[in-house]
Amino acid sequence: MTRLHIRLIGIVSILTGVVAFAGGTLHVGLHQNWGHWLMVLGNILMVFTFTGLYAVQSRQSGPLGLLAYVLIIIGLLVNFATSLVILADISGLKTAHDVWMFWYIDLSLLLPGLYSLLIGILMFGLVTAYARVLPRGAGLLLALAAILDLPAELLSGLTILYEIALVLVLISLSWIGARLLQPHALDLSTRQAQAGFPQTS
Secondary structure, X not given: OOHHHHHHHHHHHHHHHHHHHHHHHHHHHOXXXXXXXXXXXXXXXXXXXXXHHHHHHHHHHHHHHHHHHHHHHHHHHHHHHHHHHHHHHHOOOOOHHHHHHHHHHHOOOHHHHHHHHHXXXXXXXXXXXXXXXXXXXXXXXXXXXXXXXXXXXXXXXXXXXXXHHHHHHHHHHHHHHHHHHOOOOOOHHHHHHHHOOOOOO
């Protein structure tokens, strides 16, 4: 992985945190429908972000890192599909709500996708803290965000937890992104030695 790749991952990580925070705050917190467009964009950016972050620490994170990444991608794909239906609903398509309810009740698709995403993010955060390639604190914040978001997703009255989770995601991804943008932030051989992993040529 070249320095350019690492810097691009850092930039996308920061952008993802900002867009996800802005979209969630505008759409859910302030009830601005156009904020959902940002949520859809944030969903897309997260695919690239977690793919890049997994690539950065794939060796150190091991099988649990791979499992966390797979769960996140599955959850994001389901979430992206449902986000498009919600986007159609708020744009005035009358049948979109019926499609959403069909997915939610008849296919039971939404909750498994949500659980997959949040469990994946929780695991990814913990693995990040363990791998020590990226900031440990950022990984723990990411895991905490997943824990706080679960009740907020299931109970509409806990919007404050959702907002706190958004702030934690923003801080975590921005922290990671800023670290990746530093000139010598990711000396993998040094990180491997510090984490107790064997050196590779």
